[in-house]
Amino acid sequence: MTLKLGAEHGSVPLVWDAHCCVPLLPDQDLAHLERHRKAGANFVSINVGMDFTPLAQVVRVIAGFRAWITRHSEGFILAENIDDVLLAKTTGRLSIAFDLEGSAMLQDDLAMVRLFCDLGVRQIHLAYNRDNSIAGGCHGSGSGLTALGRAVVREINAVGMMMDCSHSSKRTSLDIAELSTKPVVFSHSNARALQDHPRNIDDEQIRACAATDGVIGICGISEFLGVGGTSTANVVRHIDYVSQLVGSRHVGLGLDYVFNQQHSDLPTGLDPHDWWPPAYEYRLATGEIVTPEQLPEIAAALRARGYVQHDIEGIMGGNFLRVARTTWSETSKN
Template identity: 60%
Template sequence: MLSFLLAAGAAKMAQPQAEPANMNQPKRPRGLKPTEPLLSRKDWPVLYREGIVWDAHACLPLIPNADMSPLQRHREAGVTYVSVNVGMDFNPLADCIRVIAGFRDWLAKHDDHYCLAGSIADVARAKETGKLAVSFDLEGSMMLNDDLAMIGLFRDLGVRQMHLAYNRDNQIAGGCHGEDQGLTDLGRAVVKEINRVGMIMDCSHSSRATSLEIMQLSSKPVVFSHSNPSAVRAHPRNVDDIQIKACAETGGIIAINGIGPFLGDDRTETILAHIDYVVKKVGAKHVGIGIDYSFDQVHTDLPPGEDAAYWWPKTSGVDFGKMAFVPPERWPAIAVALLKNGYSEADATAILGGNFMRVAGESWT
């Protein structure tokens, strides 16, 4: 099966298929009708207006030359930085490279409001100049084609965060809907190389065994960039107390996910319930937010011939056309809710972005 997938990826690399002209525009964008009242800018807390706001994961359509202008919603909501997915385990290497090329080109052509961030200094400058800082993340490792040298190349192209298995087991690591596989020998080498080249080591979508092994092996902080505590919402995508504590012991972060099946619903108070739980377990310095917002509810990013039910089992509750998403516009309300629920300004600032600035500072060098 692996040789077939790699051969298919190589064939696509040799003969990339043209995309229809209208495929670079998202279809039926989400969030046009907010489910909660939106805060006007004048009601944003000072710490929100002045601090770093870090969204650890978001998704645009994985198609060549995609329009990134939907990210303006993050910018208008006061977000400083967002990590954007550029490929999952089912996306062949050639496709991932074309997505990255298109994103880099778009960002370069819109540098009045956006910047490709490679360092925390870039993120800080984006805050000072009113720009949205963007970098990329990979969800899975099959696009490496078993080649460690690809990790450094992806970093050079703007990838700053990576996990090793998207839902299913692969030749490197185990996925959360797999057989609880741990790291392979190649997987252990991949973790070390991610640490060496300077990316954030992520464990979202990974199996429990893989995540615990990564956290034991990694020399840098490890994060769950968009996962929730399973004690609050039982789901295979979420993480248990042992995983939460192991993550904190690396100096890492559990970033709360805003997708309904993993959260429970899309209410701000539910986000706070997940934050509260993790804070009580390991402290505010190990909590962040990665709302995992998908800007397109039609395009699933699956290549032709892939089975959606394999990657997203029906029992997972994942239905991109129906499930609830916490939208980017909710960020200011989350800041207000933290303060109203008794969090100090220092802890609220850390949760909203300060913690990820710390981890990126330790990981991106």
């Protein structure tokens, strides 16, 4: 499906949303993702587990999501390789891959990296806000990769997954960018220069990511966008900042839209404040997020801002596609 902007505005051939969330339940109905397809998206990565999600739940969620996609093949495709993404585009379907937010589910076992890749995980970051045995989180002590973490990065490169630095500490992200032999991404992170929040990333991190030929996916959560909230103009403000700093080649979209925000899938007994510190004004279950329906608006706003067609195509999806061609497994490079 091609995102149409009208004859006077051109079109975008491929739209890639690097991250969104649905309730982490094995029997979850993924029909909500039809909103992405109707908005012109061709690919979306959905979360299947976070550092606090028990391994058994992560595995059952993946099994349930895979089964749902198989049952609804008329509108959706499990994106195991680049060919699947391109097939979805040409047939008007939405391709879906999975991502992990953190690495606790690896249980300190390198063999788990390949297992998750085999199950459809195509993107992973190593710490979800808090420190773990592999990496430091953005709300942790400021630590970087551990010795095990360095081995995990090498294994991620080897098996063919996209190395993601969102939610990590600055030190972790810089360690990853230095160590990785493949481009790295921030799938859903914004410019800290525009909104000073620990979940956002500073100029040094942006430059380090770009130096790997990676991509920063602009996130649609209001807390990370700052003044202007979830307006399309505010999304473009962050896109423009990163583009001016390192070039539009290194900018994409990871809206982080949360479907069914009112539904809690947190493990029993988990204190949300441990993971989302109140000092940073997280509005759990009530926060505003840029919607999939704004995707055409973002493309149109970029054109109105003076971005040329080539740059718009990259930001809306081509840049993440380029990184996926480089980082996904050999079978995805056809």
